[in-house]
Amino acid sequence: MSADVVDGVLDAVRRRLLIRATTRVIAIALIACGVVVVLLLAADGALALPPAVRRTLRWLPVFAVLAPLPLWVRVWTRAQPARLALLVDERAGYGNVLSTYRDMNARGPVAEAFRHRTAATLGSIDAAVVVPLGPDRLWAFAGGLGALALATVITAGGADTVMARWWSVAATGPGGSTAVATVGPEARRLPTLGGIDFTIQPPAYSGLPTTRARAGETLAALPGSVIEIRGSGTARAPGLSVTVAGREARLAPRPSDEGWLVTWTVGAEDRGIALAVMAGEEVLEQRVLPLRLLRDRPPVVTLASPVADMVLGTASGTILIEARVTDDYGVADVRLHWVLSRGSGESFDFDEGEWTWDGVDATDNGRTASLSLGLDTLGLGPGDLLHIRATATDGNTVTGPGLGVSGTRQIRISREDDLSDVTTMIGFPIEREREPLLSQRMIILLTEDLRDGRGAMTREAFLAGARDIAGEQSRLRGRIGEQIFSRATGAMQDPEAHLEFEDGEAEVFLDELEGLVQRGPVIDPVTGIASIANVEIAAHEHDSDPIVAINRTLLTVYNYMWDAERELRAAALDPSLIPQNLALDELQRLRESERVFARGRVTAPPVDVPATRGTGEVDDARPAPRAAVVLGERAGPRVASEIDEWLRADRSLTGRAAAIALSSLALDLLEADLDPEASEILARAAERAEAGDAPGTREGLQRALRLLNATTIRTSEAPSGAPNSFAGARYLEAHAARPGVAARGANGVGTTRPFVFATVRYQSGDWDSAPLVPNNLVHSLVQYTDLVVAPEGVIVDLASRDVFDFPFLYLTGHLPVFFDEAESRNLVDFVERGGFIFIDDHNHDIDGAFHRSVTAELQRLFGSDRLLPVPNDHELYSSFFVFDEGPPITGHELSGWGDGLIHRQLSGIEVGDRIGVLYSNKDYSSEWSYHADNKRFLAIDNTRFGVNILLYALTR
């Protein structure tokens, strides 16, 4: 019986010992695991362990859990009865009775007594005393460490994130920078985007309905549209990242009944959106939705009435003003703007305001507005100039309002002697000449009056009248002769002198011209361009005498006038009217073509290029080195290379890893604002990769690659005898004698059009306020450089395609500038295509009409933030002469005329890294407005900065 009791005691102790060992091992395992987890997360947080390291270290907690197991095994194997007996003896405090009892071999009464007493003792042994099982410090420590580990996990982004980051790490993307998730059994537990659809709510002003679409369909929206993107997946913030491509903005997704939801208000620069499920820095899933941004064009405004500019004899009566406006999404407002200018020369007063329309009516796609303008109420006087234009805004409250402007109509109240001009000018009245001429129209009217009144006149009076008219005709013919003489000979025309041809002088003049032709051409020693009497040989008119060619129209007019004059002197009025009318027609045509602006004003003669060449002092000219052009990263080729790598490499085109990598490429294209179509195709290829459609993915990649490479395989018949092998080329190499490749001889054949200084004529304002500037600058260019230069400038309409023939344009004026639609379009195209336009405020008044209007127009056309100051160390100031302190000060600035300010900087609009629009309000137009010959009276030529501007335009 005693033996059973002993065994029972030992069994109980052993049981409790194993239980205790088990719980302690568990506690130790938890402590070890907690310590490892805390250390790993801390290390990852501090060092951002790479995926490969994490893949290895993630097993450490498992090992930590298993590490105490040997302890338990040790307890289990060593829990033998002898050891247990010793334990009981020790813990129960009975000495070694139990051990002695088990191993006792003695017999006899003492032994019996010992057994008896021990058996009694054994009954009182409590196994719980020998092996207590209650909680101890180890568990307390384990609990504390567990709390620390939990806090660490929460700090690291939560269990999901930590698990995803440590247990889902698998691969690296093709670019080497994007780590992506494995697709395996674990992936099913990861957060996902799920199916995506979206609702597009266009801005209210557009009146468009709300539309729905699913991912994969084209996403097109107006700026300001609110797009609600919904996903059915389990991803949630902060693991769900939503980024807008085109601006560095993140959107905040929020949970919804179906999954998640994000609201995106489309901005004007947005190019798409990228949705990504993140685990720390790892991308678990990514989708890119490229956006096709719809553009809301500004309203188109036309002035239906008056249809053209007007010159009124008196400021009385009523004028109908009617504007028509159309817009793609509706017109919000139509206004009628006016500017009244008074003055002349450099002195002008301006007033401006708006009139209220009599009525505004809605049409199918816009509005019409009309006003009957009573001139009597405006207080207009002779010489006043009224500018009228209609403006309209659309309802775009997002990127707008879009502003549309009509062309400007000018209404001028004529002065008493206006009609005596050679041609009646629409526009601001010019300064009067001292000896006004009768215009051809007036001479015709006089002739017709004389003819009609002949019956009531004596013969003498009739003949005297005819002679008087013939005299007027002669004077007018003389003016035309001056024009021809000035253009043909290059002689300086004295602005104060009035040359007239007397009878017979014209023939002498023509003989002189003939003589010039006979003497032959003058060859420019630098350019080799032949000129006869400084008149450039027009390439397209090389079949005719150059002087005749360039003056053909004027000579024709001259001849008609001569015929008319002869008939008038013979009192043959009807026969004289025929050439008179022909001359009038030619003058009108001349004015329209504006090649020669024959209206009696002072004009600058063509520059005598051969004589002027190289006469300028260039000691101070030190052109600065040309700045290297820095190109940004070319995302297109890089993405193309990566696509090519995907197609070539033996790499799976399906699965999440591929989908993430491909959508990253699509995002790169969007961010770089490159081919949106290629981006869209790539995004769809990513979706196909996600769906496991390898052929579809491959097809998409190939299409995108073809778009990005932008070159198609092209074939051509190989030229006969072309070397088609290495060996052939080597043969040529070995046996070629000197082939004679040197280029010399003709200079610039076919590709060296002379530089032509082009002055812009625009519809509003006084575009020709500085007629002497072009030739003065041309003269300087010839003086200081060897550039091939046309001896005189041209005038081009900003509204015509001709502006694109002249990559340098000069625009100036005093009066308000408003560009109509054609002018606006051409100006933007001109600048974007690499043209250079120099705009100078001739008015020079603070906040003057030109400055205010032209800067507003530039901001309207190019954006409010594009016109920026040009730094004074810009290469513009060192392209030939060096101007250390920026733009040189003008005389008007120093004299305090105008706004009394010295403007320290010019402004410019850059296209790429080059100036496309250079704007000055320093009034260089006044500074440089003098005859080039007078340059010799200046200590320092003040047009040198003009040379810099021209050379900058020509070389950058």
Add this chain to the structure above:
Amino acid sequence: MMRAALALGLLVLLVVGPRLGGDETEPLAVDGSTTEVSLAQALATGPFDRPTVYSASTPPSGVTQALLAGAAESGRRVEVIVPGALPALTVSRLGPLVARRRASLYVTVRGTAGARIPLVVDDASGATDTVTVEVGPSGVTTNAIAVEPTRAGANEWTVHAGGASVVAQGWARPEAPLRILMLSGPPTWEGRYLLRALEAAGSDVTVRQELGRERSITTRGAPATASASALEGYDVLVVLGPVAASSEASIERWVAERGGGLLLVGSIAGRRASAARTPSSAPVRADASRLRWSGPAELIPLPSSDLTVDAAALPVPRSGQRVTSAPTLTDGTDDVYTTVEWVGRGRIFTTGMETWPWAMEAGLGEAHRLYWESVTEWLGGGLRSDTHLVGPTVHVGTVWTGRVEGMMPATFELVGPDRKETLRPVRTSDGAHLVRFLPTEAGGYALGADLHFGAPVTTGHEGGSWVEAALEIGGAGGTVRVASAAGDRGGRPLGSPTPLPWIAFATLAALAGASWARRRIRGLP
């Protein structure tokens, strides 16, 4: 008696001896064992009308091929006997490849005269394009196809035509911007827009624009003159306006001998002006919608546009032994505005037409950029490499042996359908360097030197040297015959192994010596 016999023998030898050296009318036979020196000597000294026949199982070496082509071009009768039938489709390639820079494949298609055969070109990424070519009256058409290596290292294109497929491979150097030196006279709009296009294309452009009065606008480091040493650092030289006479010679050498590319804009080569016809120095207004483009496939023509541009007719330099030239742009009449030339190892592009209106007036800035980018890339494709590899067509299971000519890289990298490995050239006893490998699978093989080393060594495996030799020698005026049986020969090999006259002379001399000694021993006079 003996003396008489010897005298008679010498007399006979004198008369018959020269005939023992071979018949002068017999074809001069050349094969793989013929040394290049002996061939050059034979061509230089032998009768001009003596036909020359190359027949061997291996194609001629580069020098032999060049000598034969030169002989054919100079009017000799040269015949090349090609073993087997000429393939219906062959593809060859000229010039080194650079990643992302356009190059040409020359595709020769044989078929029924007048047949229109679709030509399909695949690159390794699967991008496919198709063009249709028309076989000429001779039953052959050769077309150039522009391709673009998409990456450094081995690139591969597969050309399909008429049921045949050929894989062409090439080794592309790493992508690098073209190094362009632009020397310009006074600035012009053409120069300004050209410069902008080249910079936008990513080229590394160094500029010197002369303004006159000894003033110029330059990029830092721009050379003052186009000296030989200055040009070494550039791939393409752009000249707008006249060239200093002192630079002519160095530019000539740089193009012809160093493989440089020369772009002449608005200039006419003075010496060539009289070559074909008198140039029209007066520019005319050309209707851009009537322009007709041709020339190298790499060129991307300017699109047809409703423009009128200034242009001057250029003389077309006469093609010949020294220069191969072709008009590239005409206006539908006889006037030529742009020409291309292959001069020695280099290339020249001459244009007399302004192009900036495409960018400015027509608003086709991107097309304008692409045009100039393609022109300069073509110019940059001259043979600047000093290392070439020639060898026969690759056959599976047969060891391929190629001969390395020129500078010797330490190793070559072989990329094939089955493996990638490094090869070391083997030096033979005669000083030649050979590279060998055993192709084990059908497909394209490319050999290149170490990419980082940068030595551009290339070879295509299909349409190998036989086709090149046939094209070149045939194109130079020789005839190409397909051998009916292996070993078909046209005559006795050059350099007969049995010099019979010398043997006869030595025999007679020995007999004379023996006779003299015998007489001396016997004491006879």
